[in-house]
Amino acid sequence: MPELSWKHHTLIQSLLSRGPLKADEFNKMYEKVTGRKPGVNDKLFNDYLLKINKELSFVQFELRACTNQYDGKVYYGVVNNVADEQSKLGSKYSVPQIAFYKGIIEAIAQDAAGQGCITNIDALHIKLDSQIPSGSQSQSESQFQDVPAALRNFSMSQKEKALEEFVQDGWLTKLDGNIGLGIRSFLDLKSWFHLNEVPSCEVCNEAGVKADLCPNEGCSIRIHKYCLVKKFSQRTVEKVCPGCQKPWPYTVTKAELKAELVESEDEDEQNEATEGQPSNGSQRKRRRNSQFQTQTQTQDSANGVSSKTTRLRRSSRIG
Numbered sequence: 001m002p003e004l005s006w007k008h009h010t011l012i013q014s015l016l017s018r019g020p021l022k023a024d025e026f027n028k029m030y031e032k033v034t035g036r037k038p039g040v041n042d043k044l045f046n047d048y049l050l051k052i053n054k055e056l057s058f059v060q061f062e063l064r065a066c067t068n069q070y071d072g073k074v075y076y077g078v079v080n081n082v083a084d085e086q087s088k089l090g091s092k093y094s095v096p097q098i099a100f101y102k103g104i105i106e107a108i109a110q111d112a113a114g115q116g117c118i119t120n121i122d123a124l125h126i127k128l129d130s131q132i133p134s135g136s137q138s139q140s141e142s143q144f145q146d147v148p149a150a151l152r153n154f155s156m157s158q159k160e161k162a163l164e165e166f167v168q169d170g171w172l173t174k175l176d177g178n179i180g181l182g183i184r185s186f187l188d189l190k191s192w193f194h195l196n197e198v199p200s201c202e203v204c205n206e207a208g209v210k211a212d213l214c215p216n217e218g219c220s221i222r223i224h225k226y227c228l229v230k231k232f233s234q235r236t237v238e239k240v241c242p243g244c245q246k247p248w249p250y251t252v253t254k255a256e257l258k259a260e261l262v263e264s265e266d267e268d269e270q271n272e273a274t275e276g277q278p279s280n281g282s283q284r285k286r287r288r289n290s291q292f293q294t295q296t297q298t299q300d301s302a303n304g305v306s307s308k309t310t311r312l313r314r315s316s317r318i319g
Contacts, residue, residue, distance in 0.1 A: 007033045008052050012078065015063065019170055020077030020183045023065070057081075066186045069116060069210035070175065072226030077187045096154040097162045099128045101171060105189065108181060109198045109209055114222050116210025117178035124159050128152070181209060202242050203227035219244040 004012075010033050015021060021029070027038040030045070038045045052063050060081045067074050093101070103126035107118050128151040163179065166172040170184040181189075186209075193207035201208040201224045211222040221243035223231070232239050232250045239250050 004052065004055050008048075008055075012052060012056070012063070015076065015078045020075040020187060023074035023076065026076040064187055064190070066183070066190070067204075067206070067224075067226065068183050068186060069208075069224055070173070070180060072224070072229075075183050075187065077184065079188045093162075093165075094150075096128060096150050096158070097165075099151055100126060100154065100159060100162050101166060103128060104166075104172065104179060105181065105185060105192075106196075108179070109193065109196060109207070114199075114208055114211040114213050117175050117180040119178055120163075120174075123163060123179040124156060126159075128154055201227055203231055214241045214243060214246065215249060216241060216244050216246045219246065 011026075011029060014029055015026075030048075031037050034048070036044060049063055056062055056078070062079050062081055063076065064079050065074055065076050104118070104123050107122065107126060108116060111118070163172065167174055167182065170182040172185070173180045173182045190207070193209070198207040198209060199211075199220065199222055200206060201211055202221050203223050204227050206224075208222040208224060211224045212228060214221040219241055221241050228248075228250060231237065232248070239248050240246060241248050
């Protein structure tokens with residue numbers, strides 16, 4: 001069994017103590033600990049995490065990455081691979097609280113519209129009678145008999161308090177008066193989404209909890225917003241549903257177009273660094289900025305905005 005160094009332990013302890021970290025935060029920590037920059041050598045980075053996971057698997061834990069489906073940001077976290085909800089949430093929550101959480105995630109995940117959230121009022125009115133846990137050898141008969149009463153007597157104020165705790169601990173999140181899944185739920189419930197047949201995103205094949213649906217009512221295709229951007233921001237790609245081939249209403253925004261150009265620039269620089277070639281980043285950046293300005297001027301013209309107005313508008317921004 002391979003032994004982990006203090007560097008591996010530092011990464012693990014940071015994730016356990018601080019909770020899930022955004023990819024840029026995790027990458028900075030990885031670079032600080034190892035002296036290597038993620039993205040320059042993907043194989044080395046992946047092998048490093050694989051070594052950690054081989055050790056964590058002995059205690060049924062895993063270092064995992066996932067995407068927050070509300071903002072498209074990637075996070076890293078250590079998750080518990082034990083399937084039952086009690087183990088997932090830990091011992092700090094009571095049986096009624098766990099049943100309440102389970103009812104909320106079921107309501108969110110099973111939403112046919114793929115909104116990825118329910119209203120705060122709907123969350124508080126989740127009924128717990130159907131969330132009675134099955135008996136197990138670890139539960140005595142008297143304990144199991146007490147569960148239904150505990151669920152039935154779970155008050156509104158207790159639900160409000162539980163919601164606040166779930167949000168604070170990262171299991172749920174608040175979205176303009178609505179309740180959505182927290183990043184810890186996206187990390188931990190990957191297998192749960194699959195077992196409960198939550199429709200997958202056509203592009204990345206991950207559960208489409210928060211996703212756009214094909215405008216064709218007879219088509220079941222759904223795609224995450226960030227996957228749509230990645231798929232359709234390429235100007236040569238036909239904007240149609242990959243399932244029914246019907247037109248998919250999507251307009252590439254200037255911000256998305258610029259992000260695509262920046263991402264392409266970063267990939268080129270990483271490839272040059274990997275190959276040991278000198279970087280021409282400044283020249284490439286000027287060339288890409290010129291390309292971006294040409295493309296945005298074309299978009300402005302299509303929208304009835306003159307090139308002179310465009311130049312004045314950009315000059316006022318610089319000034």
